[in-house]
Structure formats: C-alpha cells, structure tokens
Amino acid sequence: MSPITIATRESRLALWQAHHVKSLLEQRGCQVTLLGMTTKGDEILDRTLSKVGGKGLFVKELEVALEEGRADIAVHSLKDVPMDLPEGFELACVMEREDPRDAFVSNKYDSLQALPQGAVVGTSSLRRVVLLRAQRPDLKIEPLRGNLDTRLRKLDDGQYDAIILAAAGLKRLGLASRIRGVFETDQMLPAAGQGALGIEIRAGRDDLKQLLAPMAHQSTWLCVAAERAVSRGLGGSCSMPLAAHATLAGEVLQLRAAWGEPEGTAPLLRSTASGTIADIDAAARLGEQVAAQLRAAGAH
Numbered sequence: 419m420s421p422i423t424i425a426t427r428e429s430r431l432a433l434w435q436a437h438h439v440k441s442l443l444e445q446r447g448c449q450v451t452l453l454g455m456t457t458k459g460d461e462i463l464d465r466t467l468s469k470v471g472g473k474g475l476f477v478k479e480l481e482v483a484l485e486e487g488r489a490d491i492a493v494h495s496l497k498d499v500p501m502d503l504p505e506g507f508e509l510a511c512v513m514e515r516e517d518p519r520d521a522f523v524s525n526k527y528d529s530l531q532a533l534p535q536g537a538v539v540g541t542s543s544l545r546r547v548v549l550l551r552a553q554r555p556d557l558k559i560e561p562l563r564g565n566l567d568t569r570l571r572k573l574d575d576g577q578y579d580a581i582i583l584a585a586a587g588l589k590r591l592g593l594a595s596r597i598r599g600v601f602e603t604d605q606m607l608p609a610a611g612q613g614a615l616g617i618e619i620r621a622g623r624d625d626l627k628q629l630l631a632p633m634a635h636q637s638t639w640l641c642v643a644a645e646r647a648v649s650r651g652l653g654g655s656c657s658m659p660l661a662a663h664a665t666l667a668g669e670v671l672q673l674r675a676a677w678g679e680p681e682g683t684a685p686l687l688r689s690t691a692s693g694t695i696a697d698i699d700a701a702a703r704l705g706e707q708v709a710a711q712l713r714a715a716g717a718h
C-alpha cells in the first residue's frame with residue numbers, strides 16, 4: 419500500500435482524532451502522514467455557525483484536499499458532517515463510538531439542578547439550547563464558540579456559570595476531570611452521530627475501503643445511520659435544534675429523536691421507533707420514519 423495522507427483540521431481534538439486513525443493504520447503496516455488545514459468553521463468564531471451555513475464549514479476544505487489528491491482520507495467527528503456528502507465522496511468507515519453523551523462542566527456547581535435561578539450557561543448548539551430550556555426555562559443561555567480549550571478558558575474566566583460540551587471530546591483529550599456530571603441520554607438526547615468518528619474518502623477508492631473495513635464498528639454505523647437519517651429527513655443541516663440517538667440491543671435498534679423551536683416556548687416534539695435492523699438501509703428507513711413523525715407534528 420502506498421503511503422496514506424490524512425486530511426485534518428488543526429484543533430487539538432481534530433488532531434487527536436487524526437492521530438488515533440494514523441496509529442490504527444500504522445498498526446496495519448501503513449505509512450501515514452497528516453495534512454493539517456484550517457477550515458472556515460475554525461475561522462468564523464464571532465457568530466453561531468447556524469447563522470453562517472452550519473457545520474459543513476468544518477468539512478469543505480478537507481474534501482478539496484481529497485479531490486485534489488493531496489490527501490487520501492479525511493477524519494471527521496460525524497456530528498459535524500452534513501447528512502449528504504457531495505457527489506464523489508463517501509463514508510468509508512464509522513468507528514466505534516466514544517461516550518455519546520453531553521457533559522455538564524462548571525467550576526462552581528455540580529449539576530444543572532444545582533444551578534441558581536437565572537444562571538448563565540454557555541452553548542452554541544441549538545440542540546442543547548432547546549433541551550436545556552425545556553428543563554430550566556429560567557437559565558440565561560449564552561453563545562459559546564471556539565475549540566475545546568477556548569471554551570474551557572471562557573468558563574474559567576468567569577464568563578459562564580456552566581458550559582455544556584460533548585463528553586467524547588473531553589475524554590479524548592484527557593480532560594474528563596473537568597466533567598462535573600454527564601447527562602443521561604433521556605435528559606439530554608445527543609446530536610446525530612455524537613461521539614462517533616467517520617472516515618471520508620473519494621468514491622471509487624476501493625483500495626482504501628478494503629483497508630479501512632476492519633476498523634469499522636457495525637453497531638455504531640447502524641445507529642449513526644438511523645440518527646443521520648432523522649436529520650436528513652428534516653433538512654440535513656448539522657446545526658438544527660434536533661437531537662437523535664439510537665441504541666442497538668442485539669438486532670433491535672431503538673431510535674429516539676426530539677426537535678424544538680429555538681426561539682419559541684412550545685414543548686419539545688419527540689418521536690421514537692424501533693425495529694430489527696440488519697443493514698444500513700434498514701437503519702436509515704427507521705430514521706426516515708421518525709423524521710416523518712416529527713414533520714407531521716410540526717418540526718421543520
């Protein structure tokens with residue numbers, strides 16, 4: 419196999435994820451180099467991404483490197499990958515999921531329930547906003563942008579009483595000690611694909627698909643396929659007020675989803691479905707079913 423080049427963003431989390439894949443490939447006898455780059459999503463820090471085109475902004479430049487042959491694979495947090503890849507690209511591998519849950523991070527309080535009335539909580543995720551507001555409508559939810567270290571620094575500078583981050587990112591970077599509590603999924607349903615890494619290649623690179631196949635984790639892939647199909651059925655942007663999370667027990671996949679009006683006070687719309695799932699297409703069909711239920715209930 420000729421040497422493999424991994425295209426990656428240069429945030430500490432993205433680099434950790436790329437190095438994780440690099441070491442797995444090196445264990446299989448590959449020579450691997452990293453090609454780091456900055457994406458629009460990394461540069462636009464003064465606005466919430468939903469205002470400037472969503473999280474595809476973390477992906478585009480990596481796909482250009484694949485298209486131009488400067489890289490062979492791109493490693494992504496699947497939560498940041500738009501539901502439909504551009505023509506000519508495909509997901510060659512979904513790896514075993516890290517903790518998919520959201521984490522409560524604070525220097526003063528142990529939990530969401532312990533926060534005083536009107537406490538300031540930082541997040542820029544519309545999903546987290548609507549889920550937090552459903553539990554604590556009194557909270558003052560403020561935007562929080564930047565990479566993980568920047569967000570933690572903003573908390574430590576006293577800009578927030580607490581912030582909400584993905585447990586996966588903190589754990590991967592050895593920052594689990596910053597976690598005061600992890601939300602159970604029935605309290606804060608995760609984003610589609612949260613905690614899962616996906617490897618993108620140019621379509622047709624069957625040599626890479628063969629190389630990457632043993633790194634795929636089938637049950638994660640089935641769950642993420644169902645979750646992403648919910649999001650796709652509601653427009654497919656990564657920055658929607660939508661939560662979708664699937665678990666697999668044996669061959670039975672259970673899918674839960676929730677959608678909220680970011681500005682409104684209407685109650686969250688929820689939908690669940692389960693089924694015996696044998697392949698990715700069946701998982702996606704379950705997601706489409708849940709998306710249709712949410713649309714019928716008013717989600718858009």
Ligand SMILES: NCc1[nH]cc(CCC(=O)O)c1CC(=O)O
Pocket residue numbers: 495496497498582583584585586587611612613614615
């Ligand atoms: N762009 C935000 C983002 N994309 C992926 C992760 C966490 C890692 C993952 O979900 O795999 C994060 C950080 C967060 O939500 O706190």
